Amino acid sequence: MSKNSGKGVNLKDKLDGNELDLSLCDLNEVPVRELAAMTKATVLDLSCNNLSILPSEFSNLTHLVKLDLSKNQLQQLPSDFGRLVNLQHLDLFNNKLVTLPVSFAQLKNLKWLDLKDNPLEPNLAKVAGDCLDEKQCKLSAVKVLQHMKALQSEQDRERQRRIQAERELEKKREAEQRAKEARERELRKREKAEEKERRRREYDAQKAAQKLVEKKKHDDDDDDGVVEKAVPVSCSPPSRKWSVCGILLKLLLFLIVCAIGSITVCRVTDIKPEPVCAPVNAFYEEAVSTLHSHEALQRILQRITLQ
Structure with missing residues (x-):
């Protein structure tokens, strides 16, 4: 199947006031660049297409207030989907979503949410509910936001714990490095002192040997003088x-x-x-x-x- 990015669709023909209807257009990709230029279109309908993924640039469409992505093949939403801070109405009915990005908690203006017919993980499915009427869909938005905020808080705490652990580990490494450097300095100092002591002993030994040689020479000179005085003619040993x-x-x-x-x-x-x-x-x-x-x-x- 060839990809249809909507470039062959005249978006202006699909625009009615502030509503842009791109449903049933057999889209495989979202024409994000063209949509970003149409800031007037605050209501966007992309239902009943073949979308399996939304590009990260989709989160730049911060002017959107109402978004319909129902009946597609979406497996996940962009990690920064929470940048759509003006979004109030979100329809994700009948997709393949399992989880929502943590940034979803930043959709503080979200009032209506439908997550039916998605293979959601159990905790999220329980929070989302069935959304069979207006009241349930509004309640779903409130509960899902609370749930995602709790996850975000837990992630933040986990991130802080991880950062703290990394800092502690870094401090420990720095302390170990300082201790290692201190040991190396002490070792070099001790080796230097030992080398100095060894050289001093060698110097003292050389001086002592030199004195011994000089003393022996002096004693030999004295003995030669005595022999010469006692037996001046003889040079033989006594x-x-x-x-x-x-x-x-x-x-x-x-x-x-x-x-x-x-x-x-x-x-x-x-x-x-x-x-x-x-x-x-x-x-x-x-x-x-x-x-x-x-x-x-x-x-x-x-x-x-x-x-």
């Missing part, structure tokens, strides 16, 4: 010096003992004439002649000779 001297002394004593023994053997035993004792006897005679002036040695040698 332990090594005494070890060599001991060996030399022992060797000297050994040689003396051997010499004395050889002299004694060659002078007092029967091998004196032997050739092996000739060097010993010669060394002895030379030593005696050299040391003849020493009286003590002479006595010792005399004793040895007498033996």
Whole structure:
């Protein structure tokens, strides 16, 4: 089925005073732009068409006082339908409406309402009633407005609770963020202090090591001075010096003992004439002649000779 927006319909031909009758025009869309220009038409009849939805721009027709949308296929009304604040008479008979927009509560001038033959949700259907006569339709308008105002108030409270919850959540997030930033600052401060303490310890350790090296060097210089004063010729360590001297002394004593023994053997035993004792006897005679002036040695040698 091709869409019929009413552009082929001469709206001026349908206008009678302040009443514009577009019923039975097989409309699929509402010619909102053309209707908005006809502010004189405060009564609009769109009944018995094929309308399944009203565009959001329909709420701009605020000049409407009476509106007939009966016997269409409307499944919902625009969310801002409540902008039609001058509307007093509304016929929605025989459509497919389940709920009404919350903004419906803003139709403060609404005096007459028919919602019969719609699959309304139970609470709304109970409030709307049957609208079988003028009195019931007027009562329906009053009750439905009260019902929608209650829903609007509940929605407003729910929205306020949601806004409050979001604010509380935002405050909580901000508090957590501030706490996190405070912890991070404290952590950075502690890490900085620890780093400073570590560097201070390293500095103190370096200074202590430097002092120890300087002290050791000073002590070594003092020890070198003492050694030079005590044994200026020797550069060997004391332990090594005494070890060599001991060996030399022992060797000297050994040689003396051997010499004395050889002299004694060659002078007092029967091998004196032997050739092996000739060097010993010669060394002895030379030593005696050299040391003849020493009286003590002479006595010792005399004793040895007498033996």
